[in-house]
Amino acid sequence: MIEVLFIVDPLPSLNLKKDSSTAMICAAARHGWSVSVTEPKYLYCSDGKAHVNCSKITIDEEVLSAFDSSKNYSSPWYQLSEWTLRPLNSFPVIFMRKEPPFDMQYIYTTYFLDLAESDGSLVVNKPSSLRDCNEKFYVAEFPEFTPPTLVSQNLTHLSAFHQKHKDVVFKPLDGMGGKGIFRIDKDDSNLNVVLETLTARERIPIMAQKYIPEITEGDKRVILIAGKAIPFALARIPQLGEFRANLATGAKGVTQPLSARDQEICNAIGKDFQKRGLLFVGIDIIGDYLTEINVTCPTGIREIDTHCDTDIGLSLIKAAERQL
Numbered sequence: 001m002i003e004v005l006f007i008v009d010p011l012p013s014l015n016l017k018k019d020s021s022t023a024m025i026c027a028a029a030r031h032g033w034s035v036s037v038t039e040p041k042y043l044y045c046s047d048g049k050a051h052v053n054c055s056k057i058t059i060d061e062e063v064l065s066a067f068d069s070s071k072n073y074s075s076p077w078y079q080l081s082e083w084t085l086r087p088l089n090s091f092p093v094i095f096m097r098k099e100p101p102f103d104m105q106y107i108y109t110t111y112f113l114d115l116a117e118s119d120g121s122l123v124v125n126k127p128s129s130l131r132d133c134n135e136k137f138y139v140a141e142f143p144e145f146t147p148p149t150l151v152s153q154n155l156t157h158l159s160a161f162h163q164k165h166k167d168v169v170f171k172p173l174d175g176m177g178g179k180g181i182f183r184i185d186k187d188d189s190n191l192n193v194v195l196e197t198l199t200a201r202e203r204i205p206i207m208a209q210k211y212i213p214e215i216t217e218g219d220k221r222v223i224l225i226a227g228k229a230i231p232f233a234l235a236r237i238p239q240l241g242e243f244r245a246n247l248a249t250g251a252k253g254v255t256q257p258l259s260a261r262d263q264e265i266c267n268a269i270g271k272d273f274q275k276r277g278l279l280f281v282g283i284d285i286i287g288d289y290l291t292e293i294n295v296t297c298p299t300g301i302r303e304i305d306t307h308c309d310t311d312i313g314l315s316l317i318k319a320a321e322r323q324l
Helices: 020-030 061-065 104-118 127-132 137-141 155-165 191-198 213-217 260-276 301-308 312-322
Strands: 003-007 034-038 043-046 049-059 078-080 084-087 093-096 122-124 149-152 168-172 182-184 206-210 219-225 228-237 252-257 280-286 289-294
Touching: 003 020, 020 034, 020 049, 020 061, 020 301, 020 312, 043 104, 049 061, 049 104, 093 104, 104 122, 104 127, 122 312, 137 149, 137 289, 149 155, 155 168, 155 191, 155 206, 168 191, 182 191, 213 228, 219 260, 219 312, 228 260, 228 301, 252 301, 260 280, 260 289, 301 312
Parallel strands: 003 034, 003 093, 093 122
Antiparallel strands: 034 049, 043 049, 049 078, 049 084, 149 206, 168 182, 168 206, 219 228, 219 280, 228 252, 280 289
């Protein structure tokens, strides 16, 4: 029996019907794996070896046998065994599913995972690539698929970009859930104060992208496993009068098949994901443009599975198994 460890946020904070991590945990258990869970604060290193306090998780049979997003399940939907101390590399597979922010705690956690990886564990996603592939900046590797984009902390450069493109979205490089994102059109008098605030007066680089009007049709989340796209996207359609298409800001999620352009983008960039050890990735596409590449804790599994008769969690578990 394969043992797998999931590093997650506190389990009571995870929504069984929404969180992709719960879909992965349940899929691993259904596949016959022994599943344990922990949090970053329970990792430590002693004499060059990483260790973890963790607990085996047992999923309620009603949830495990036939999950139905329309049903109300009892809470909690799991039971935990006593916590035990183990070498981190005693798990053949480790999933890093701690949600952003991508802060120093997150980076320190990847150092523990480096040690486990060097001792033979498969870590999803590869720790060094979690550090290297900033979810905003990584799109710079694929300029042929992105809208006009600038990353800078220099107010002169950012202002010139706005003057050229007239309608621009500015966002922090470490943001999530639509936080700290501003759209500034050609008549907006708040440009300077927004740039000063986001850059902390030219101390922090930010991203600027030309506004894409097709956002009204949805910001499409496309999931790739081992460099191959799931054939359906979750289009997050913003509320009327809102340009941010995040579910956290009230956007409506609608599933749809991938377009030819979506597939073209996936075919081209999926090869780089495989090279970097990024087994599970969620990319964002607005209209015909790639806007973000999410590698830390991509979501969307539950929504796509519910409407498209897929089992993305199981597909991911099987993909990890093939790499052992």
